[in-house]
Amino acid sequence: MKNLSLLILLFGFQAVQAQGYYLPVSTDSDAAKQYYHDAINSAQNANIRAYHESIKKAVKEDPEFFMAYAHSALGMMGLNQYAVFEEMADKALAIPESQLNPAEKSMRKALEILKSDAKGDLSPVFSELVTAYPNVPQVYDLGLFVNYWINNNYQAAVENGKKLVKLNPKGEGGYNMLGYAHMKVGDMKSAKSAFKKYIKLAPNEANAFDSMGEYYMNVKDYKKSVQYYEKAAELGMEVSRERAEEVRLLISASK
Template sequence: MKALFTGIVLLLGSVATVSAQDYYLPVSSTSKAAVASLHRASELYSNIHFKEGKVELDKALAEDPNFFMAHVYAVQYAPKADRPELIDKALAIDATNFNEAEKIMREWIGKWKADSTAKAGESMNALIAAYPKTPQALEWASLHAFYTDKNLDGALDYAQKLAVISPEYAPNYNILGYLYMEKKETEKAKAAFEQYIKLAPKEANAYDSMGEFYLINKDYAKSAELYDKAAAMGLADAKERADKARAMIK
């Protein structure tokens, strides 16, 4: 399943896998529990566990109601109709002690408040310039380029750079797979989805995405097989997609 960012890393450093802590942009919250919940929410959202991710995000905000980056997540993943209220809550937080990442994201959601169709490219470029070795900066830039700005080339560039600096970060290969499919680069798309499965064999979404790849490429039997696996792993709506694929087998 294509990852949904419903508000929706120029990296010359080491290609070694970064630690979980080093993956994320800095935050000003002093609540360790809130930060830990936000990090869990981020991982869940990235693997398309939206319901579970929202639970963790709510925990983060319960621990620290003024946790600005948690509010940023809420804004970015919210349905469009809910976004204005959430933006207002985020912008109401005292920005006196914000770090540079928070200042950039505050400016960005301020642009969204003024214009719901505003492009994110300028803000994401500023984020990467400020944090050139922080993978999350590239992930957000890639997602916004893909979903907010409809800039496939920019999204692909960011995702490729993220794969260099954080090669073990599985969800990035899901985005890469869809980007390559959009650009009709079939073999690269297949390789990206295979890497997602390799790195995240217990994630139902990895098999669901591969099922979609085979569906688009008209291998309906293989598509149904992968959708069935995703359904068996708990992705309920994959069963409907499996049935659709089977119905297309001649």
């Protein structure tokens, strides 16, 4: 599901098992860190309500948890929720820079750029992160998100997505948004392959089937689109039921 999947991009694509997936965070609270990881898991599969609840718990445990605020701010920018972006960015920027690690200082620069210009060039920030953390998947997670949702540079999003899944091949959500990036550049064959991988890695995840339903809708295979949307609905994603009905209307109109 595209509109919710942007937060999947931002907050992580894996099953959140290996610590090596993440950029370092400066919180000393194990509870805050666990809630942050829980948030990433929830966003990965488009459970946005659970994501927000976990972020709130994380910053309650550590009111100066910079990365939680920063990621939430970027997500709101991607959704064009500028007022909420400002709120979360201000909370992140209020934390003294002296308390931040190098990765967080780079993220701080990103927030400052976006506060000045919602379409500001973040490439210098990500160059810093790639140089400092070339094998950390979350760097490419962020690059994919920013290029897709903020800069609309879909080819760059594809390249970041490829690096992400290479470093984290079992991270199901990475294939999800890589699939959307492929669709944006017109590579439907690669998009389908990415969505198939998502379903293979997460066979009980409703969002995986919803995404494939959107793929088939885009290639105008409406019957298969309905099938995948209905499967997503069976697995608990109610909005997929509405999408299935919308596609049925397209089928009726094409007769």
